[in-house]
Amino acid sequence: HAFVQSILATAHSLSANSPNRASTKAQGVGSAPVNIALSKYWGKRDAVLNLPQNGSVSISLPGLGSETQLKPAVAQDSVWLNDQQLDASAPFAKRLSEFLNLFRTAEVPFFEVVTQNSVPTAAGLASSASGYAALVLALDDLFDWQLPMTQLSLLARMGSGSASRSLYPGFAIWHAGQQGDGLDSFAEALDAPWPEFCVGLVEIDVAEKPVGSTAGMQQTTAACALYQAWPAQAERDKAVIIDAIRAQDFSRLGATAEHNALSMHATMIASWPPLLYWQAESVIAMQQVWTLRQQGVEVYFTMDAGPNLKLLFLAAQKKAVSAAFPGLKVIEPFSS
Numbered sequence: 001h002a003f004v005q006s007i008l009a010t011a012h013s014l015s016a017n018s019p020n021r022a023s024t025k026a027q028g029v030g031s032a033p034v035n036i037a038l039s040k041y042w043g044k045r046d047a048v049l050n051l052p053q054n055g056s057v058s059i060s061l062p063g064l065g066s067e068t069q070l071k072p073a074v075a076q077d078s079v080w081l082n083d084q085q086l087d088a089s090a091p092f093a094k095r096l097s098e099f100l101n102l103f104r105t106a107e108v109p110f111f112e113v114v115t116q117n118s119v120p121t122a123a124g125l126a127s128s129a130s131g132y133a134a135l136v137l138a139l140d141d142l143f144d145w146q147l148p149m150t151q152l153s154l155l156a157r158m159g160s161g162s163a164s165r166s167l168y169p170g171f172a173i174w175h176a177g178q179q180g181d182g183l184d185s186f187a188e189a190l191d192a193p194w195p196e197f198c199v200g201l202v203e204i205d206v207a208e209k210p211v212g213s214t215a216g217m218q219q220t221t222a223a224c225a226l227y228q229a230w231p232a233q234a235e236r237d238k239a240v241i242i243d244a245i246r247a248q249d250f251s252r253l254g255a256t257a258e259h260n261a262l263s264m265h266a267t268m269i270a271s272w273p274p275l276l277y278w279q280a281e282s283v284i285a286m287q288q289v290w291t292l293r294q295q296g297v298e299v300y301f302t303m304d305a306g307p308n309l310k311l312l313f314l315a316a317q318k319k320a321v322s323a324a325f326p327g328l329k330v331i332e333p334f335s336s
């Protein structure tokens with residue numbers, strides 16, 4: 001694939017070794033966290049290169065993610081997820097094999113992929129993001145490319161857009177890019193540690209979602225007049241959130257992130273047929289967040305392509321938020 005070839009050419013020019021070095025290892029390993037977008041990616045301008053309509057900003061959640069081992073295989077790919085071998089016809093395994101088509105060599109015609117996810121798969125908790133990021137790190141290790149993170153981010157993007165951001169701890173920015181070749185559409189770290197920053201996971205339903213992000217985006221961009229307004233708003237929100245992170249202006253960050261998520265969901269709901277990821281309990285949880293804010297507890301929510309809420313708040317509000325949401329899983333991205 002031309003795109004991958006040009007990235008690997010970079011790897012060889014960066015490497016002190018010969019481009020023809022036979023350095024494939026017996027096994028490659030990689031691990032990566034899930035990430036939550038504060039300003040969302042929704043819609044592709046190029047479905048083959050997986051180029052987004054707009055840039056996005058995220059926060060990675062340490063302790064939740066994927067760990068992958070990758071080995072050369074002989075006759076066919078085999079994919080193991082959480083100690084279970086997947087049928088080659090399972091959608092998850094098929095998508096993975098298609099991605100691996102980009103990387104097969106004479107020496108490594110097939111792969112054995114063994115992944116452990118510490119997040120429920122396909123529950124709107126971005127397991128594809130950590131999964132493809134971990135896989136790309138494992139490929140880098142197996143083939144000893146020694147690529148810089150921004151280049152690995154380009155490759156991860158080909159597996160799943162949000163995976164481009166999962167290469168980094170903390171905040172990350174995925175640039176939409178402008179080039180047709182996709183080489184400028186990668187994520188990089190926004191190095192701005194914020195020790196008080198907390199993310200709370202409200203699990204409404206962790207069952208597999210009926211419409212995945214890829215199909216959901218396609219449906220929205222094809223059949224929603226409101227979507228026309230989305231890319232420009234998303235770029236503005238992205239810029240505001242980056243500024244708010246740098247200034248540690250939590251109110252601005254929270255309000256922009258919540259509005260951005262609701263705007264994205266509005267485009268889904270205004271598609272035909274409609275696409276509604278929410279459940280009744282999701283709406284109840286949103287109203288609880290608004291009630292808490294009225295009571296002076298500063299907490300905001302964001303939501304992805306699923307019914308679960310992710311709450312954003314500062315450590316000073318942890319007690320109050322946890323009391324309102326029993327069983328809330330709280331992650332402090334910068335305090336571990």
Ligand code: DP6
Pocket residue numbers: 036037039040041042050056126128129159160161162163213214215303304305
């Ligand atoms: C709502 O990255 O899963 O979570 O590129 O088709 O794999 P593909 O989509 P994916 O979409 C994520 C959508 C989102 C918003 C976000 O994470 O930015």
